[in-house]
Amino acid sequence: QVQLVESGGGLVQAGGSLSLSCAASGRTDSTYHMGWFRQAPGKERDFVAAISWSGTTLYYVDSVKGRFTISRDRTKNTVHLQMNSLKPEDTAVYYCAATGMFGGLKPFDAKYWGQGTQVTVSS
Numbered sequence: 528q529v530q531l532v533e534s535g536g537g538l539v540q541a542g543g544s545l546s547l548s549c550a551a552s553g554r555t556d557s558t559y560h561m562g563w564f565r566q567a568p569g570k571e572r573d574f575v576a577a578i579s580w581s582g583t584t585l586y587y588v589d590s591v592k593g594r595f596t597i598s599r600d601r602t603k604n605t606v607h608l609q610m611n612s613l614k615p616e617d618t619a620v621y622y623c624a625a626t627g628m629f630g631g632l633k634p635f636d637a638k639y640w641g642q643g644t645q646v647t648v649s650s
Contacts (some may be wrong), residue, residue: 529553529639531623536644542580543648544611549623551604558625558639560632561599561606565619567647572622576608577635586633591617613648619647 535547550589562577576587577598585597594613599606606623623641629634 529555529558529625531625531639532638532640533621533623533641533644536621538647538649539613540614541600541613541615541648541650543613545554545613545646547608547621547623547646549606549608549643551606551625551639552578555604559628559630560626560635561597562624562626562635562637563597563606563608564622564624564637565617566622566643567616567619570619575621577632578606579632584632610646613646615650617646618648619646620644 530552533549539545549646559580561576564572565575566572578585578597578599594611596609620643624637625639626636627638
């Protein structure tokens with residue numbers, strides 16, 4: 528089994544920055560691509576960003592391009608999401624996700640999920 532644990536959420540003013548981290552443990556050899564999703568109150572969980580196993584392929588939802596950056600450290604089994612120029616509409620619970628060994632990157636075929644971390648952006 529694989530466990531994903533997010534950290535780094537919080538409250539920030541519009542225009543500010545936050546950095547999220549996700550640590551993977553357990554059978555991490557069964558994970559492959561990593562990504563982030565978010566779910567705002569009353570809405571569905573939406574894709575935000577993903578990074579390939581090698582770290583060479585990244586992609587983002589259009590609404591965060593140029594503001595968010597995803598990265599990973601395979602030696603530490605971690606993935607990060609640097610969020611800059613935050614907007615109130617970025618407010619959501621952010622979830623870390625991982626594909627299985629043969630899961631697709633685009634669209635992101637999430638198999639494992641973290642519990643989520645709250646990000647609140649005040650106007």
